[in-house]
Amino acid sequence: AVQALERLDVPYELAEALELAARIVPFEKQLTHHERARRIRQKLGIESSPPPEVEVPGRGIVAVDRASRLLIKTAKKLASLRKPILVHGETGVGKTLYAKLIHDSGPCAQGELIVFDCASWSERRMESGKTPDPDDLVETGKQGTVILANIHGASSTLQRLLVGVLDRTSDARHGSSRLHVISTTNEDLESLARQGRFSKDLYYRLAGFVLHVPPLRERKHDLEKLAETFAEQELQPEFLEILLGHTWPGNVIELRNAIDSAAILAGDEPIAPRHLPECLRMEPGKAQTLPGRIAALERREIRVALARTGNNKRAAARELGVSRKGLIDRLKRLNMWEEYGKTD
Helix, strand or coil: CHHHHHHHCCHHHHHHHHHHHHCCCCHHHHHHHHHHHHHHHHHHCCCCCCCCCEEECCCCEEECCHHHHHHHHHHHHHCCCCCCEEEECCCCCCHHHHHHHHHHCCHHHHCCEEEEEHHHCCHHHHHCCCCCCHHHHHHHCCCCEEEEECHHHCCHHHHHHHHHHHHHHEECCCCEECCEEEEEECCCHHHHHHCCCCCHHHHHHHCCEEEECCCHHHCHHHHHHHHHHHCCCCECHHHHHHHHHCCCCCHHHHHHHHHHHHHHHHCCCCECHHHCCHHHCCCCCCCCCHHHHHHHHHHHHHHHHHHHCCCCHHHHHHHHCCCHHHHHHHHHHCCCHHHHCCCC
């Protein structure tokens, strides 16, 4: 039917048929049909129905994009295993939420859930009782889950201690553990291990399965749904257009902050572009000119590179193919220095 309508060139009827087909085709084709229908209706000036979404009660995860829906399915499958899982993704994508979803969805749900921030741990803080002894995690989290948050920030001492903890709790015959360990990181741990900047012993004990959470800029449907969820009033189409065009280096956290501040400025009015923080707004009159488009592209690529490298300007400059000084000059020229220039 869809093919017949395509030949007849009747766009409205074709959009309707695509929406109907999306309800009966296999899962992997559903969003493709919804996206085609949305584009046709957009050209006709008709409001499009959203693609199917998955909400995870209690954990604040909303998944509309296909990648997010598959990620939730994978996370739930992993929940039945006791193998260690490494959740990887940029800052603010919701790595800990997915780690908690894995805990909730498996046999460990009846046990303790402990979130252990590796970046804030130190021997001195442990000795003073401000942070736990890693050995205590075994007893406290027995038959439960321990989330090793920000594992890339673990000191060499903590890495060594964790290797011992994991060895004492593992079942060598099955590669599993009485204690389900899930780690989160925004760094490429495998690369750090190869460079000698992270313990190989620990990496291979943690990476039983690597779950990657895509950045928000790659999940446009998720972004739109999250924006509508965070806001309590109407969002102007121009406002959403700006949101969809931004690269969101801070991902969901940055989006939430932007929506909250815009909502305060808007009051009871619909949220408009003028209510966004200045750094997100396109400079008036420059967006359609070639210099304006080039500047917007530079800003976007610089934001992405800085997000990937944790705001390390030397590493970001290397990724962009410019010198560190060249990157700093661009940050100042593009009015980004106030946002990114204070830290290295």
